[in-house]
Every structure is written in structure tokens, then in C-alpha cells.
Amino acid sequence: MTALPRKVEAGTATDVADIVIAGGGVGKTFGGGAVVALEDASFNIPKGSFVSLVGPSGCGKSTLLRLIAGLIERSSGSLTVHGREVSGPHADVGMMFQRATLLDWRTAVENVLLPTEIHRKPTAEDRSRAVELLKMVGLKDFVFSFPSQLSGGMQQRVALARLLQTGADILLLDEPFGALDEFTRERLNLELMRIVAEVGATTLFVTHNIGEAIFLADKVMVMTPRPGRLARMVDVPFARPRRPELQQTPEFNALVAEVRDILGTH
Amino acid sequence: MVVLTSSTREQDHGTRRGAGSFFHAAAFHPIVRHFAIFAVLIGAWEIGARTGTIDPLVLPAPSAIAEAMWRLFVTQRNIWWHLLVTIGEVLAGFTAGSILGIGLAIVVGLNPMVRKLLKPYVIVLEATPRIAIGPLIIAALGFGWSSKITIVMLVCFFAPFINTLSGMLSVNEGAYELFRSLRANKWQIFTKLMLLDAMPVIMAGLRLAMASALSGALVAEFISASEGMGVLLKRYTASLNMASAFGCLLTLTALGFAIYRTMEAVGNRIVFWRHAPQMDAVSRRRQAQWQRNWGA
Numbered sequence: 001m002t003a004l005p006r007k008v009e010a011g012t013a014t015d016v017a018d019i020v021i022a023g024g025g026v027g028k029t030f031g032g033g034a035v036v037a038l039e040d041a042s043f044n045i046p047k048g049s050f051v052s053l054v055g056p057s058g059c060g061k062s063t064l065l066r067l068i069a070g071l072i073e074r075s076s077g078s079l080t081v082h083g084r085e086v087s088g089p090h091a092d093v094g095m096m097f098q099r100a101t102l103l104d105w106r107t108a109v110e111n112v113l114l115p116t117e118i119h120r121k122p123t124a125e126d127r128s129r130a131v132e133l134l135k136m137v138g139l140k141d142f143v144f145s146f147p148s149q150l151s152g153g154m155q156q157r158v159a160l161a162r163l164l165q166t167g168a169d170i171l172l173l174d175e176p177f178g179a180l181d182e183f184t185r186e187r188l189n190l191e192l193m194r195i196v197a198e199v200g201a202t203t204l205f206v207t208h209n210i211g212e213a214i215f216l217a218d219k220v221m222v223m224t225p226r227p228g229r230l231a232r233m234v235d236v237p238f239a240r241p242r243r244p245e246l247q248q249t250p251e252f253n254a255l256v257a258e259v260r261d262i263l264g265t266h
Numbered sequence: 267m268v269v270l271t272s273s274t275r276e277q278d279h280g281t282r283r284g285a286g287s288f289f290h291a292a293a294f295h296p297i298v299r300h301f302a303i304f305a306v307l308i309g310a311w312e313i314g315a316r317t318g319t320i321d322p323l324v325l326p327a328p329s330a331i332a333e334a335m336w337r338l339f340v341t342q343r344n345i346w347w348h349l350l351v352t353i354g355e356v357l358a359g360f361t362a363g364s365i366l367g368i369g370l371a372i373v374v375g376l377n378p379m380v381r382k383l384l385k386p387y388v389i390v391l392e393a394t395p396r397i398a399i400g401p402l403i404i405a406a407l408g409f410g411w412s413s414k415i416t417i418v419m420l421v422c423f424f425a426p427f428i429n430t431l432s433g434m435l436s437v438n439e440g441a442y443e444l445f446r447s448l449r450a451n452k453w454q455i456f457t458k459l460m461l462l463d464a465m466p467v468i469m470a471g472l473r474l475a476m477a478s479a480l481s482g483a484l485v486a487e488f489i490s491a492s493e494g495m496g497v498l499l500k501r502y503t504a505s506l507n508m509a510s511a512f513g514c515l516l517t518l519t520a521l522g523f524a525i526y527r528t529m530e531a532v533g534n535r536i537v538f539w540r541h542a543p544q545m546d547a548v549s550r551r552r553q554a555q556w557q558r559n560w561g562a
């Protein structure tokens with residue numbers, strides 16, 4: 001892996017200290033260069049921000065998340081998390097996928113405890129935290145249920161609690177509610193917004209839905225395919241807390257149109 | 267890779283006929299119905315045998331079989347030892363074969379190198395009819411117990427081996443990624459994910475192995491042995507004592523059924539997350555355990 005010097009985009013000194021993820025010309029190719037999944041992506045993600053990634057299928061959203069998580073090696077550029085070059089899976093990030101990937105033989109709370117168990121024998125505090133997190137995601141009455149006894153939405157809630165149990169301050173969510181029906185998805189989006197504000201995590205959220213991306217985020221990374229590129233980083237100015245009605249305002253729709261425009265011209 | 271499954275009768279619940287049919291009247295409760303049909307069949311068979319319509323050398327009368335079984339089990343009691351020998355061979359061979367199969371599959375599954383090296387041998391062994399190895403083993407190990415157990419072991423080896431291997435190689439992609447992102451080590455990935463993820467398939471392999479273990483033991487005894495149910499059965503047929511031979515056959519049927527049911531029950535307990543009633547029980551148990559150890 002090439003270790004290029006750390007490159008930080010324009011910003012004042014205090015800004016730099018507040019950047020938790022920085023990409024400098026990050027690229028990823030598969031099949032010995034045959035497939036360019038991501039090309040020359042440069043970006044800064046400030047601490048505590050909620051960033052949405054939108055773009056059509058194949059534009060490299062999942063690839064970017066997996067690079068940040070250290071699950072795959074980048075082919076070029078520099079990528080730092082908390083100022084350290086990413087060189088493999090690390091403790092600063094937690095990941096959540098479209099499918100809940102819960103372990104069927106573990107109860108909800110045992111699933112939530114998995115991240116802790118990987119590193120040490122869970123203490124009484126770890127255990128009560130796991131139960132607390134399940135309450136936080138609205139599963140107070142399902143602490144000891146097995147995954148197959150839960151609905152798809154509830155399974156994703158367990159996965160979210162497990163993600164929070166890692167204690168990571170960066171949450172990478174790859175279409176976490178993409179397989180759920182629209183009502184459930186909207187509710188979970190609202191709860192996700194509340195929860196990440198509560199724990200103060202930096203969040204990267206992949207979605208195909210432009211409205212959802214804008215509604216949740218402080219910044220929207222708009223990506224375009226063939227090759228996967230970061231087309232623009234769009235700032236979302238709306239104040240928090242946000243209410244669903246925001247999505248009916250002209251300002252909101254203007255921003256949706258702007259993002260659609262960026263995607264359309266590519 | 268192919269996964270071997272026994273045709274299970276697990277999903278039989280809820281397939282009862284709709285209401286309103288004649289047979290559903292209270293007097294024709296399914297059990298009553300089965301008994302009625304059974305009694306009619308046995309009665310017809312008995313009459314057929316007594317009137318000479320059925321040759322007792324082909325099919326002895328039910329009463330003769332019952333009498334023979336009474337003799338075998340109660341008055342002469344000579345069947346018990348043979349039954350015990352066969353059960354012993356089945357259990358020992360099954361245990362050895364499945365431990366070997368599962369163990370080897372784990373080694374192979376965890377090492378791509380070993381996998382490549384062993385693959386041709388595994389294919390050759392799979393293509394060989396295992397029973398045909400029987401006479402060779404008896405020639406090598408003699409007529410005693412060890413040759414019988416070795417034959418049963420060979421018969422039992424394959425299904426657990428193939429199923430464990432395929433279960434481990436088809437581990438849930440997303441869960442594997444999750445473990446990697448949590449920086450789990452190989453041992454943790456193996457014990458906390460792969461082994462448990464493969465457990466339903468492994469259990470299916472064990473069920474198959476157990477089902478073939480009994481046949482394996484009997485065939486081994488047919489080939490050459492001095493004791494065991496296969497020997498007894500052969501001895502009675504050779505002396506044309508058909509009633510006793512049928513008594514042995516019925517006993518073996520009962521043994522096969524008991525084995526099947528036991529394996530099913532054990533499987534449901536181990537793979538509890540695939541069986542709703544077991545799952546509820548485990549859920550309650552873990553809740554109680556948690557509350558005892560860690561409070562509400």
C-alpha cells in the first residue's frame with residue numbers, strides 16, 4: 001500500500017482538528033485494475049456530522065465504506081481515521097449492513113454483546129449497557145427473543161444496538177433500512193437521527209433515496225458511477241431537530257432538485 | 267458442494283385434513299382409525315395364514331411371529347445379547363465415524379492447502395461403495411468386533427464429513443464480514459460463527475450417518491460374524507424358522523425407529539433455533555439465567 005503524506009483539504013487549524021475521516025485521492029480497483037470501483041475521492045468528514053452517500057448502483061458507496069472500515073485495501077491515495085492511516089479493521093468504526101446479519105442462535109441481547117465478547121469477557125456493566133441499548137432502540141420487551149422471532153425492522157434495531165455496543169464513534173451504515181417497507185424505514189430513520197445525536201457519533205449513511213439522504217444529513221456526498229467518483233459534497237443547511245414536515249418545504253425540494261441535477265448531468 | 271439431507275418429516279404439523287369430512291367424526295379419531303385398519307390387516311393376514319392361502323414359509327402368521335418374539339425376548343432370552351452386540355457396533359462405529367468425519371472436515375475447511383491435497387482422495391473414497399470394502403476389512407482385522415466397528419465407521423464417515431465441510435465453506439458472507447470488522451481472530455470466527463452456522467447441516471449429516479450405521483452393522487454381520495442381529499437373522503432363515511426371523515426383523519424395525527426418533531430429538535435440541543417450541547424454551551431459560559446472574 002502506498003503511504004502518501006496526509007493531505008487535508010482547505011480549512012482552518014481548528015477545522016483540521018475536528019476532521020475524523022480524511023480521504024486524499026482514494027482509489028480502489030478490483031480484478032487487477034479491470035474494475036475501477038472508486039477513483040480519486042478526496043473528502044473531509046467533521047466530527048459528529050451526519051453524512052449521507054447517494055448515487056446509483058455501482059458508484060462505489062459500499063466500497064468507500066469498506067475502505068474506511070479497513071475491510072479492503074485501497075489501491076491508491078491516503079485515507080485517515082482520527083489522523084491515522086487505515087491499514088486494516090480497526091476499533092474506531094462500527095458497521096451495519098442492509099441485512100441484519102444477526103446470529104440465529106443468540107438472543108437479541110447476546111447478539112448485542114458480541115462486539116464486547118470478541119475482545120473481553122463481558123462485565124456486568126457491559127451487560128446492562130446492552131440491555132439499555134435495546135431499550136433505546138425500542139426493544140424493551142424483546143431482550144431475550146431470538147432473531148427469527150423478530151420482524152425485519154426489529155432485527156435491524158438489534159443490529160443498530162449491536163453497532164452502538166461497539167462503542168465506536170464512527171458509524172458506517174450501508175443501506176441499513178433498505179430492505180424494509182417504507183413506513184418502517186421512515187420511523188427507523190427518525191429514531192436513528194435521534195440516537196446518533198444522543199451518542200454524538202460521526203455517521204456515514206448510504207442510501208439510494210435522495211430525499212432521505214438530505215433529510216437526515218449535514219452533508220450529502222453525491223457519487224456517480226463508471227468509474228465511481230465523488231461528484232460533489234452538498235451542505236444541508238436545515239436546523240435540527242428536524243421534523244418530517246421539512247420534506248414538504250420548497251427549500252427542501254430545491255435541494256433535492258439540486259442533487260438530482262448533479263446525478264443527472266453525469 | 268452438495269449438502270446431504272435426510273427426508274425429514276419435521277413439517278408435518280398443520281397438514282391435517284380440513285373439518286367436515288366423514289372420517290373426522292369423533293369415533294374416527296386418527297388413532298382409532300389407525301388401530302381399526304391395523305386390526306383388520308392383521309386379522310386378514312392371520313386368517314390367510316391359517317387357511318393356507320399364505321405360505322407360512324413366505325409370511326408366517328402374526329400369532330406365530332408373536333409367539334416367536336415371546337420366546338426370543340422372554341422365555342429363551344437369546345435375542346438380547348445379539349441385540350446388544352449390534353447396538354454396540356452401531357454406537358461405537360457411529361461415534362468414531364462422525365468424530366473422524368467432522369474433525370477431518372474442520373481441518374480441511376480451515377486450511378485451503380489441505381483441502382487441495384486431500385480432495386482427490388475424498389472423491390475416490392466417495393466413489394467407492396463402502397460396503398464393498400467390508401470383506402477386505404474383515405480379512406485385515408479378523409471376524410471380531412473391531413472389523414465390524416471399522417465397517418460401520420466407514421459407512422458413517424462420509425455424510426458428516428461432506429456436510430460439515432460444505433457448511434463451513436458456505437458460511438454467511440455478511441456475518442463473516444461483521445466478525446472481520448470486529449477484529450475477531452480465526453478461533454473466534456470458527457467457534458462463534460462457522461461451527462454454529464454449519465450446525466443444522468452437520469446434524470443432517472449425523473442423522474444420515476446414524477440411519478446407515480444400522481444397515482452397515484447388519485451387512486458386516488451378514489458377511490462374517492459370530493454374534494449380532496445379522497447373524498441371528500441369517501441363522502433363523504437358514505433353518506427356515508421364519509417366525510423367529512420375522513421377530514428379528516420387527517425388532518430391527520423398532521430399533522431403527524428408536525434411533526431415528528432419538529436423533530431427531532437430539533438434533534432439535536442442538537439446533538434449537540430452527541425449531542420454534544425449543545426456541546421458546548431456550549429463550550425463557552436464558553432469561554431466567556440472566557436475571558439470576560445479572561439482575562433484571
Ligand SMILES: Nc1ncnc2c1ncn2[C@@H]1O[C@H](COP(=O)(O)OP(=O)(O)OP(=O)(O)O)[C@@H](O)[C@H]1O
Binds near residue numbers: 038058061
Ligand atoms: N469484491 C469485488 N470484486 C470485484 N468488483 C467489485 C467488488 N466489490 C465491488 N466491485 C465493483 O465495484 C463497483 C462499485 O461497487 P459498490 O458495491 O461499491 O457499489 P455501490 O455504490 O455500493 O452499489 P449498490 O448501490 O448497488 O450497493 C461495482 O462496479 C462493483 O461491481
Ligand SMILES: [Mg+2]
Binds near residue numbers: 061063
Ligand atoms: Mg452497496
